[in-house]
Amino acid sequence: MKPVYTLAEALAKDPGRVAKTQALTLDSARPHMGLKGRHGLFASVAWWESIEAQRLPTQTLTGIIERTYFAGQDSRRGDQVNSFTLRMADGSAVDESIYINHKQDIRLFVPGAMVTMVYALDELKAQPAADGGVNVARIVLEVAVSTR
Template sequence: MLTAFKRSCTFMQTVYTLTDALAKDPTRIAKTQALTLDPGKPRFGLKGSHGLFASDAWWESIRTGRIQTQTVTGIIERSYFAGQDSRRGDEVNSITLRLDDGSTVEESIYTNHKRDSKLFIAGATVAIRYVLDELKAQPAADGGIHYARTVLDVAISGSRGRE
């Protein structure tokens, strides 16, 4: 599953995979699948058209392209703390990415190991791959398909000037 992603990120280190995150939190799979299957919640959860979340059928649907993915790649302009929760010291959880077209996006920091958060510094290149999974609640506000964007993988390079 990660082969194409890793190939496009040749000089990058993978710091997050959904498979590793789910292995540490198996209840997330059960809760997500239960919500998909709950007929009493027709507007909440994933649609499940191409397999239940994290099932073999779901992963196969991602691999074959039946479930779309989206990759966001850019250079970190800044890292910062977002939110109201308390934090310790200089802990950061978000980044501003400058994309190739010159626009910026705000993204959260995802890592499987807390120590890798220190890699998210200005000048580093980040690639985030999302799975776009249809939600039960349709259509989206713009009339299109309403998707949940779930992070599949995150890879990061060293900052410019350090490589």
């Protein structure tokens, strides 16, 4: 498996994302928007430590790419993809977005390749979720893809 994405690397290239996310968490005028911040502000030392100590729940998905496709309404070239269907071991399928830190790694997202995605499940301010449970943001932490 080749690591193709880490949130830490993506944030190093876009520090404004951290500032905006943290500002929304701290904005009491928007009580239903943003992260709750219960495990530390997004991407802060406390937040990363909460993930490492398993206080902030994570989810790992592993499966085989069934198909790749373009999702969205933006203009694009005919060969461009940004999403894929991941077939899980239990037979279920989930649609996911492609996350990469380096453009050349998009070539690894092909039908038949295995993908592992790790998410942080960070609680949102807006509660509860539609099903009555805890409403969380699924934040992609890492992505790895098999190579042939």
